[in-house]
Amino acid sequence: MSGAVGPGGAGAAGDVLVLRALGLGDLLTGVAPLRGVRRRWPGHRVVLAAPAAIGEFLQRRGVVDAVLVTSGLRPLRGVQGVLSGPGHVAVDLHGRGPESQELLLATRPAELLGFASVANPVGPDWWLDEHEVTRWCRLLEWTSPASSGVWCGPEDLRLRPRPEVLPDGPVVVHPGAAFASRRWPVQRWAEVTRELVAGGHPVVLTGSADEAHLTEELAALAPGALDLGGRLDLEGLAEVVGRSRLVLSGDTGTAHLATALGVASVVLFGPTPPHWWGPVLDADRHRVLWRGDPRATTYVGDPHGAALDPTLGRIAPAEVLAAGDELLGGR
CATH class of the missing domain: 3.40.50.2000 (Glycogen Phosphorylase B;)
Incomplete structure (x- = not known):
C-alpha cells in the first residue's frame, strides 16, 4: 500500500517528484542522478517515490527530502499529501517508459523529464549498452525545453567520504x-x-x-x-x-x-x-x-x-x- 513519509511542511513551490521504485542496488546507483536532480532544481524539495526502507535510508542521509512509499509500477497514491504545492516537476529514474512515465503524468506535473517514449516524446534516447550510472546522469545532463541540464557522475554515488582501510575489520x-x-x-x-x-x-x-x-x-x-x-x-x-x-x-x-x-x-x-x-x-x-x-x-x-x-x-x-x-x- 502506498503512502507518504517525511516532512509535510511548507517547501519551495514546485517540488521534484522522482520515481525509482526499485531494489537496493538500483536505488544506490540512483544516488548520483538524484544529486543531479538537486543541482538541476536547486532549492526545491526532492520527493522520492520508492520502497519505504530504502527511501528512508536515503532520506536520513540527505539525498532526498521526503519519500512517497510505493514499489514497482503501482499507481502513485497520496501524492498530494507529500508534495508541498502545485506545479511540481516529475523525473522518471525508474525505466525507459512508457509505463513509468504514465504513472508520473497521472500526478499532473508541470514538467516531465524522462527518456523518449510514446508517453514522453521529448527526451533523449534510451541505450541498452550503457552503465546504469552513466545512463541516468546522461538524462540529467539533457537540456529540455523547460530546464537546463546539469552534470553528475560516479563521485556522486558516495554516501560518505572515502574511508581509511580498517586493518582489523571483518x-x-x-x-x-x-x-x-x-x-x-x-x-x-x-x-x-x-x-x-x-x-x-x-x-x-x-x-x-x-x-x-x-x-x-x-x-x-x-x-x-x-x-x-x-x-x-x-x-x-x-x-x-x-x-x-x-x-x-x-x-x-x-x-x-x-x-x-x-x-x-x-x-x-x-x-x-x-x-x-x-x-x-x-x-x-x-x-x-x-x-x-x-x-x-x-x-x-x-x-x-x-x-x-x-x-x-x-x-x-x-x-x-x-x-x-x-x-x-x-x-
Whole structure:
C-alpha cells in the first residue's frame, strides 16, 4: 500500500517528484542522478517515490527530502499529501517508459523529464549498452525545453567520504541474490569462507530474511563464520559493511553498498556484464570477476532466471580467493 513519509511542511513551490521504485542496488546507483536532480532544481524539495526502507535510508542521509512509499509500477497514491504545492516537476529514474512515465503524468506535473517514449516524446534516447550510472546522469545532463541540464557522475554515488582501510575489520560474505541466475553456489562460498577463517580473518555472513537459509547452510559448511542472515535491517547492514575490510558478493545491492561506502569488494558477475553495473569509482578497491564476453553489448543470459547462469558458474573459488588476497594484501 502506498503512502507518504517525511516532512509535510511548507517547501519551495514546485517540488521534484522522482520515481525509482526499485531494489537496493538500483536505488544506490540512483544516488548520483538524484544529486543531479538537486543541482538541476536547486532549492526545491526532492520527493522520492520508492520502497519505504530504502527511501528512508536515503532520506536520513540527505539525498532526498521526503519519500512517497510505493514499489514497482503501482499507481502513485497520496501524492498530494507529500508534495508541498502545485506545479511540481516529475523525473522518471525508474525505466525507459512508457509505463513509468504514465504513472508520473497521472500526478499532473508541470514538467516531465524522462527518456523518449510514446508517453514522453521529448527526451533523449534510451541505450541498452550503457552503465546504469552513466545512463541516468546522461538524462540529467539533457537540456529540455523547460530546464537546463546539469552534470553528475560516479563521485556522486558516495554516501560518505572515502574511508581509511580498517586493518582489523571483518570480511563480509553475502551469498544471496534476488534471482538464482545471479546466485553463486553456497558450496563454493563455503570453500572461500573456510579459507578466510583458516587465514585468521573474522568473517560475517549477511543476507535478507529470505536469504537466511543460505547463510545458515553456509555457516554449517564453514564453521567459525558469524551468521547474521535475516538479523539486519538496512541500517544494520550498512553499519556492518561500513566497518568491514572487504565484501565478497554477487551482483547485488550489498555490492553497491560497498561501493557507496568506499569499502573494498570482489563482485561476481553473470549474466549481466559488469560494464553495465560494476563499480565505477575507487578502482583500487574493487575487483570484478566476469567470464562472459568482455565486449558484450547485451545480456548473455537471463538476469531473472531460475537457474545458475553459465557465465557465473565458470567462476572458481580460487579466483575469488586470489582477488580477495590482492585486496587484503595477502593472507
